[in-house]
Amino acid sequence: MILRRPLFWLIVIVSVAFALLPMRGDDIVLREDLVLVAVAIILATNLNLMIGYTGYVNFGHIVFYGLGGYVGFYLVSVRSWPLVPAALAAGVAVSVFALLLGLGILRLRGAYFALATIGILVAVQAFVANFDPWGRSTGMYLDFTAYTRLGGAMRALWVDYLLVVAVMAFSLILSLGIKTSKFGLGLFAIRENEDAAVVLGVNATVFKSIVYSVSAFLPAVAGALMFYKNGMIDPFSAFEFLLSLEGIVMLMLGGQGSVVGAALGAGLYEQLRSFLLTSPQLSNFHLVIAGSLLLVVMLFAPGGLIGWVYRLLPRSRKVIE
Amino acid sequence: MSGTLASLIDGVLVGCIYGLSAMGLSLIWGVMDVINLTHGAMIALGMFGMYLLFSAFTINAYVLLLPVIAAGFLFGVAVYWIAVHWVIGRPILLSLLSTFAVNMIIIGVGTAVWSTSPYNVNFNLPGVTMGRYTFTGNHIAAAIAAVVIALALQLFLYRTRLGKAIRAVAENREAAELMGISSAAVLTIAFGIGIALAAASGALVSTLFPFTILSGSAYELKSFVVTVLAGLGKPFGALVAGVLLGLLEGAVTPLIAVSWIPLIEFGLFVVVLVVFPRGIFGGATA
Numbered sequence: 001m002i003l004r005r006p007l008f009w010l011i012v013i014v015s016v017a018f019a020l021l022p023m024r025g026d027d028i029v030l031r032e033d034l035v036l037v038a039v040a041i042i043l044a045t046n047l048n049l050m051i052g053y054t055g056y057v058n059f060g061h062i063v064f065y066g067l068g069g070y071v072g073f074y075l076v077s078v079r080s081w082p083l084v085p086a087a088l089a090a091g092v093a094v095s096v097f098a099l100l101l102g103l104g105i106l107r108l109r110g111a112y113f114a115l116a117t118i119g120i121l122v123a124v125q126a127f128v129a130n131f132d133p134w135g136r137s138t139g140m141y142l143d144f145t146a147y148t149r150l151g152g153a154m155r156a157l158w159v160d161y162l163l164v165v166a167v168m169a170f171s172l173i174l175s176l177g178i179k180t181s182k183f184g185l186g187l188f189a190i191r192e193n194e195d196a197a198v199v200l201g202v203n204a205t206v207f208k209s210i211v212y213s214v215s216a217f218l219p220a221v222a223g224a225l226m227f228y229k230n231g232m233i234d235p236f237s238a239f240e241f242l243l244s245l246e247g248i249v250m251l252m253l254g255g256q257g258s259v260v261g262a263a264l265g266a267g268l269y270e271q272l273r274s275f276l277l278t279s280p281q282l283s284n285f286h287l288v289i290a291g292s293l294l295l296v297v298m299l300f301a302p303g304g305l306i307g308w309v310y311r312l313l314p315r316s317r318k319v320i321e
Numbered sequence: 322m323s324g325t326l327a328s329l330i331d332g333v334l335v336g337c338i339y340g341l342s343a344m345g346l347s348l349i350w351g352v353m354d355v356i357n358l359t360h361g362a363m364i365a366l367g368m369f370g371m372y373l374l375f376s377a378f379t380i381n382a383y384v385l386l387l388p389v390i391a392a393g394f395l396f397g398v399a400v401y402w403i404a405v406h407w408v409i410g411r412p413i414l415l416s417l418l419s420t421f422a423v424n425m426i427i428i429g430v431g432t433a434v435w436s437t438s439p440y441n442v443n444f445n446l447p448g449v450t451m452g453r454y455t456f457t458g459n460h461i462a463a464a465i466a467a468v469v470i471a472l473a474l475q476l477f478l479y480r481t482r483l484g485k486a487i488r489a490v491a492e493n494r495e496a497a498e499l500m501g502i503s504s505a506a507v508l509t510i511a512f513g514i515g516i517a518l519a520a521a522s523g524a525l526v527s528t529l530f531p532f533t534i535l536s537g538s539a540y541e542l543k544s545f546v547v548t549v550l551a552g553l554g555k556p557f558g559a560l561v562a563g564v565l566l567g568l569l570e571g572a573v574t575p576l577i578a579v580s581w582i583p584l585i586e587f588g589l590f591v592v593v594l595v596v597f598p599r600g601i602f603g604g605a606t607a
């Protein structure tokens with residue numbers, strides 16, 4: 001049972017702390033910091049399902065976030081849906097899209113799959129930039145009435161924040177749940193040796209398509225929530241290749257394949273990035289520093305932070321999954 | 322002469338450069354099973370290399386290709402030993418990420434030095450006029466240069482001992498080592514040549530269009546499309562596929578808005594990957 005795992009309760013505690021800390025004294029600065037960390041954790045954790053668990057490199061993971069943002073935004077602003085159903089509908093729509101797409105491109109392996117995901121990212125971005133109902137390349141703006149339905153902009157942003165934290169908690173619990181399930185074992189088998197897994201009775205095609213689709217759901221919901229918060233959306237901020245790649249950096253930094261590793265890497269990288277971007281001397285070099293960090297991790301510690309912890313304290317594997 | 326024909330011809334001219342750039346990617350892929358994600362950054366460095374040399378000497382820009390190629394080769398050798406050598410033969414994720422890390426570092430330094438504002442190389446050759454249409458001299462010269470470099474590479478790979486060694490390592494690394502070929506040396510040289518080709522194509526593009534430090538990524542993506550069309554690891558096929566991509570762009574430009582072109586190209590890219598994972602030109606190796 002997942003309830004008997006120490007990590008489950010750790011996730012609950014951390015999520016409650018995320019929700020409550022900024023509420024004390026209405027600390028909006030802290031809230032805006034934490035919301036970025038929460039989104040980073042959502043993206044890295046779901047990407048981990050593909051890269052860390054299944055061994056398939058997805059360079060275009062941000063497509064799910066951006067498409068979710070667009071579908072949610074469209075439903076809220078044009079169709080006047082309430083926020084929560086719109087975000088859930090966005091998640092479902094993007095998951096179905098990912099399932100259909102996955103049935104096609106998951107026939108590819110290794111580097112070919114990685115290349116196809118880049119192609120999909122660029123193709124979807126180009127499509128959205130030409131799609132009339134979604135405002136083509138200028139994007140869409142949210143009417144202020146969308147916030148008044150949730151009791152004014154101030155309250156709406158708090159509600160939105162709590163929803164993002166909830167999505168973060170779900171992402172982590174989902175990751176843990178999959179890792180401790182038979183389905184998760186099947187994914188790990190595919191990662192280690194896909195042909196052997198198939199011979200042993202793992203239906204690789206179905207498993208891969210399902211995990212690809214599952215890894216799309218929560219990022220899409222998060223995209224819908226975040227672009228609602230921003231009040232505007234355009235194809236270049238929604239489908240930013242760099243953001244997709246930064247998700248991979250976070251994952252490698254923390255340690256791919258591990259629930260804690262993905263979350264830790266996301267949290268640390270997000271902190272590092274905001275520090276670098278706001279520092280006057282270093283802001284120009286944020287890419288250089290992030291790149292050097294990635295290179296050092298790749299060459300000297302491919303297991304990431306968690307791999308290092310495992311080596312120091314082998315028994316920690318039982319708790320830090 | 323009709324507008325469509327003019328557009329097709331221009332597509333072919335630019336396509337030669339797409340092909341040259343894809344040859345670099347394809348060579349590295351074929352020899353060492355590494356998808357070189359520094360490709361776009363190297364194209365951008367080629368553009369700025371040409372810009373700096375041309376500002377310093379103001380001579381025929383196409384003569385300056387030679388120092389750009391030489392510098393690209395040396396830089397490629399350095400990058401190989403810093404970031405690539407250690408991840409060869411290991412899971413694909415490692416080589417993708419270590420080359421991507423180098424890409425981030427180059428783009429980061431480039432942005433700090435040149436910002437992201439556009440530059441151009443102010444060099445113009447007289448054009449050729451046919452009826453109502455004029456083909457600029459730069460387009461023609463750049464296409465000729467691209468084809469010459471591509472042919473030189475082909476001759477090198479098939480006619481010299483070193484070229485044959487590179488092909489042997491691409492075919493089967495262990496067997497090549499048993500025949501006395503030092504695979505580390507061959508891989509270093511192949512990576513250097515791949516980067517030199519990227520830099521050369523960047524230098525050629527810089528004589529045609531304005532560019533920024535970020536421009537390389539658009540050509541990198543086109544190189545992926547071309548490489549996949551040709552089948553990974555087939556340098557000469559890449560040149561042909563590059564011309565085909567240029568033709569496609571030339572054919573659709575008069576018909577639809579330019580902003581749709583990426584959707585067509587990358588839709589085609591994904592479909593070709595799924596339907597013909599070994600390239601449209603079949604399964605034979607280079």
